[in-house]
Amino acid sequence: MHPSTLAKRGTILVFFVFTAFYFYGLGHLPFIGPDEPRYAEVAHEMLLRRDWITPTLAGHLWFEKPALLYWLIIAAFRIGGVSEASARLGAALCGILTIAGVIWIAKRVERDSFGDTASVAFFSALVAGASGGLIAFSRAASFDIVITATVTWSLAFFFAFELANATAQRRRLLVGFYFAIGVSLLAKGLVGFVIPFGVIGAYYTLRGKAPRRELLTSVLWGVPLSLLISASWYGPMIWKHGAPFLVEFIIKHHFQRYATNVYHHPGPIYYYLEILPALTLPWTAYFFAAMWRARNSIWRGASDAQSKLQTFAVAWLILPLIFFSVSSSKLPGYILPALPAAALLTGLYLAKTRGGSATWPTRVTGVLSLLSAIALLVFARQSGKISIVIAATVAAICALVAIATLFLRKQSLAPAVTIAAATVAIVIIASIKIAPPLVEQETSKTLIQIANESGYRDLPIFGLQRDDRTPEFYGAGRVVYGEDHEPVMYDGIGQVVYESHARGTMLFLVPLADVDLLLQDESVRAQRLADNGRIAIVVVTPL
Numbered sequence: 001m002h003p004s005t006l007a008k009r010g011t012i013l014v015f016f017v018f019t020a021f022y023f024y025g026l027g028h029l030p031f032i033g034p035d036e037p038r039y040a041e042v043a044h045e046m047l048l049r050r051d052w053i054t055p056t057l058a059g060h061l062w063f064e065k066p067a068l069l070y071w072l073i074i075a076a077f078r079i080g081g082v083s084e085a086s087a088r089l090g091a092a093l094c095g096i097l098t099i100a101g102v103i104w105i106a107k108r109v110e111r112d113s114f115g116d117t118a119s120v121a122f123f124s125a126l127v128a129g130a131s132g133g134l135i136a137f138s139r140a141a142s143f144d145i146v147i148t149a150t151v152t153w154s155l156a157f158f159f160a161f162e163l164a165n166a167t168a169q170r171r172r173l174l175v176g177f178y179f180a181i182g183v184s185l186l187a188k189g190l191v192g193f194v195i196p197f198g199v200i201g202a203y204y205t206l207r208g209k210a211p212r213r214e215l216l217t218s219v220l221w222g223v224p225l226s227l228l229i230s231a232s233w234y235g236p237m238i239w240k241h242g243a244p245f246l247v248e249f250i251i252k253h254h255f256q257r258y259a260t261n262v263y264h265h266p267g268p269i270y271y272y273l274e275i276l277p278a279l280t281l282p283w284t285a286y287f288f289a290a291m292w293r294a295r296n297s298i299w300r301g302a303s304d305a306q307s308k309l310q311t312f313a314v315a316w317l318i319l320p321l322i323f324f325s326v327s328s329s330k331l332p333g334y335i336l337p338a339l340p341a342a343a344l345l346t347g348l349y350l351a352k353t354r355g356g357s358a359t360w361p362t363r364v365t366g367v368l369s370l371l372s373a374i375a376l377l378v379f380a381r382q383s384g385k386i387s388i389v390i391a392a393t394v395a396a397i398c399a400l401v402a403i404a405t406l407f408l409r410k411q412s413l414a415p416a417v418t419i420a421a422a423t424v425a426i427v428i429i430a431s432i433k434i435a436p437p438l439v440e441q442e443t444s445k446t447l448i449q450i451a452n453e454s455g456y457r458d459l460p461i462f463g464l465q466r467d468d469r470t471p472e473f474y475g476a477g478r479v480v481y482g483e484d485h486e487p488v489m490y491d492g493i494g495q496v497v498y499e500s501h502a503r504g505t506m507l508f509l510v511p512l513a514d515v516d517l518l519l520q521d522e523s524v525r526a527q528r529l530a531d532n533g534r535i536a537i538v539v540v541t542p543l
Contacts, residue, residue, distance in 0.1 A: 011103060011122045014420075018099055018129035021424050022092045022138055027085030028431045030445040030470070036141045037473035039065075040087040043073035044476065047082075053236045057472065060485040061241070063248035067233045068186040069146050087141045094149035095138025101152035102128040102340050105309070106347060108160050112305035120306075123355070123416060124347025127286070130420035133279025133332075133339050135427055144333030147188035147195075151337045154180035154196045159312055161215070163305055170214060178222035182229025190254055193226070195320060195337055202315035207308075258327045267330030272321050275332050280342050282401075282419055285361035285368075287342050290349035291317075309348060316341030355416045362415050366405030369422075373398035390433045397422045397429075440532050444470045444509065447537040450530040451507055456539055462499055463490035463509045465535060471509065480506075493517050500524050501542040508538045 031037040042055045042062050055062040055070055072090025080086040106121035128134060137145040157176035164170045177196075184192025204211050237245050256262055280287045294310040320338040324330065353359050373395035380391030404418035440446065448461070448471065461475040464487045471479050472487060479487050480503075490496075496508050496518060510518060515536045518526045525541045 011107075011125055014122060014125045014129065015099065015103060017424075018125070019096050021129075021428075022095050022135075023089070025428065025431050026088040026092060026139060027083055029084070029435055029439055030443040031084060031087075031141075031473055032439050032442040032468075032470065034467060034469040036087075037470045039069060039141045039143070040073060040084075041473045041476050043070040043077065043087070044082055044473070046070055047074045047077050053233065054240060058477070058479060058481055058485075058487075060481070061244075061248075063241075063245055064253050065143055066186050066189055066249075068150075068183065069141065069143050072146070073141060088139060091140060091142050091145045092138050094145045095134055097149040098134060098138075098145070098152045098340055099125060099128045101149070101156045102343050102347075105156045105159055105344060108163050109305045109309045109348070112163055120348050120351040122347075123350035124344050126416050126420040127280075127283050127346045127350070128340060128343035130423040131279065131283060131339060131343060132281040132423070133336060134343075135423070137333060137336055139431075142333060143188050144336045147184060147192055148337045148339065150180055150184040150187045150192060151195050152340045154184055154192075155199060155312075155316060155340075158196070158200060159309070162308065162312075167214075174215070174218045174222060175225070178218070178225045179229060181222075182226035185226065185230035186233055189249070194323065198319040198323060199312075199316045202319045203312050206311050206315055257329050261328045263329055265329045265331050269325055271330045272325050272335045276317075276321065276335050276338060276342070279332070279336065279339055280346070282365065282369075282423055283342075283346050285364040286346045286349060289359065289361045290342075290345040293349055293352075294345060306348060306352075309344060313341040313345040313348075317345070350416055355413050362405045365415075365419065366402045369398045369401040369405065373402070385438065386434055390429065394426055394429060394434075397425050441534040442468060443474075443532070444468060444535070444537075445474050447509070447530050447532055447535065448474045451537050451539070454529055454539075456507055456529070459505060459507045459539065460503065461507045461509065462488060462503075463496065464488070465490060465509065465511075468535070478507075493521065496538075496540060497521055497524055500540040505539065505541040508540050510536050510538050512536055 031040060038057060042057050045056050045059070046052060046054070049056075052071060052074065053067070055065070055067065069090060072093070073087050076086040076089040080089065102124050103121050106124040109120055134145075134148075137148070154177055157173050157180060161170050161173040161177065164173060181193060181196055184196065186192075200211070237249075252262075277284045277287065291314070294314050317338050320335055324334045327334070376386075376391050376395050376398070377388075380386040380388055401418055401422045405415045408414040408418075451457075451459070459478065460480050461471050461478045462480045464471055464479065466489055469487070480499075482488050488499075490509060490511070493510075493514055496510065500506055500508075501523070508518075512531055512534060515528055515531075515538065518524070518538060518540070519528065523543055525543055527539050529537050529539060531537070
């Protein structure tokens with residue numbers, strides 16, 4: 001069987017393999033960081049109140065984000081119970097939907113092309129599903145993966161419209177486009193409107209051609225359709241909360257977040273030029289090669305399907321890069337909606353070069369895999385943070401990638417399939433064997449569980465760390481909040497002593513460096529219950 005035919009038939013198999021992988025092991029790791037536990041707790045509180053409209057955190061109104069992720073988490077909580085795995089189920093689903101959108105676009109190109117693009121869907125699926133950025137954000141309760149899925153489908157409908165010939169079909173595709181825009185507004189607010197229309201504008205600018213009249217006139221009915229879809233949440237929110245909601249959600253968490261550094265996420269102008277290639281790992285070398293090759297299609301302005309795809313993918317990359325680079329607030333996940341474009345561009349490159357066989361990206365990937373294997377073994381031996389057996393297993397997988405890319409690179413499928421399979425295997429091993437002990441210091445889950453088992457289940461919890469908001473989920477209803485509706489952060493031993501005398505016996509989260517000072521303080525009785533290597537949980541009683 002011809003390799004391209006095999007690849008074409010294998011696309012559906014690849015999709016199902018990635019589906020199983022993305023849903024596997026979602027509960028292996030506890031919540032970490034400031035965002036994931038809060039989003040899960042907001043959804044939990046909405047579930048307990050049976051309120052699908054108003055987000056709250058610790059009973060306080062929470063207007064930072066729209067409702068789509070919360071709805072996904074609530075649905076999963078109702079089906080599978082309240083857990084980390086359930087909270088991440090919606091994100092995993094959005095990751096799969098993103099891969100499906102990439103495949104759908106690539107299939108449209110295959111249908112309208114001949115020859116060396118027959119396997120573009122297969123390679124695009126491999127690249128998208130095995131991209132580090134998509135995997136990472138699909139395994140966490142994240143708004144970024146939700147907006148990535150909805151933006152991918154809005155642009156998929158648009159690109160299919162661009163290739164379609166039949167008027168009735170184009171109308172149906174435009175309905176899908178505007179419907180997806182409406183869902184994008186529910187996913188992450190106004191950015192769900194800005195990115196798709198911005199990408200379309202950049203696409204026509206790069207092609208030097210005006211949009212079809214049909215597209216321009218569709219705005220008259222399409223935008224109202226999008227607004228109607230999004231009104232399923234925005235309407236009740238405005239009705240119930242009025243101006244306070246609009247000021248908090250639109251002014252503060254859209255315009256103020258974009259124009260200022262009020263939320264303390266600064267970054268240089270070139271920030272996303274570093275982040276985007278990192279998100280494409282392990283395909284970064286291929287991505288660079290695909291970008292270089294795509295320049296010819298842009299300047300040539302050809303109208304065949306694959307040239308249109310290259311131009312469209314470049315526009316899909318450029319618009320988010322420029323838009324988010326100008327922003328004063330920068331986080332890695334903001335650029336995630338551009339990752340499907342990178343997958344399409346890279347998939348097309350692999351299809352046209354017979355899986356990248358005998359190309360420099362294949363050799364570079366092989367050398368880097370070999371160096372990674374060696375570096376991991378050295379790190380495991382010197383640090384002791386990873387067992388030698390696990391490190392050797394991962395290093396052996398990296399070595400297989402090196403063999404496939406350095407010695408089997410003339411086989412059109414072997415290098416790419418090996419890279420994707422190795423990525424899946426390494427992520428599974430890391431989530432089960434490597435990550436759990438490494439993230440223990442970044443979460444309060446075990447600390448609060450130990451306190452509960454020690455008979456302190458009802459005590460208030462005081463003194464959160466700014467980079468760890470996990471007590472808001474694992475200690476929900478017990479965290480002490482200030483007048484600003486934010487949890488009170490730890491600010492030294494003096495604060496602990498004062499608060500214990502003012503409030504009575506409490507649980508405090510105290511950095512290990514300060515625990516001995518607290519134990520020596522004669523105005524309180526302090527007992528350290530447990531620590532995670534960074535933070536201790538201490539029960540403090542005033543004397």
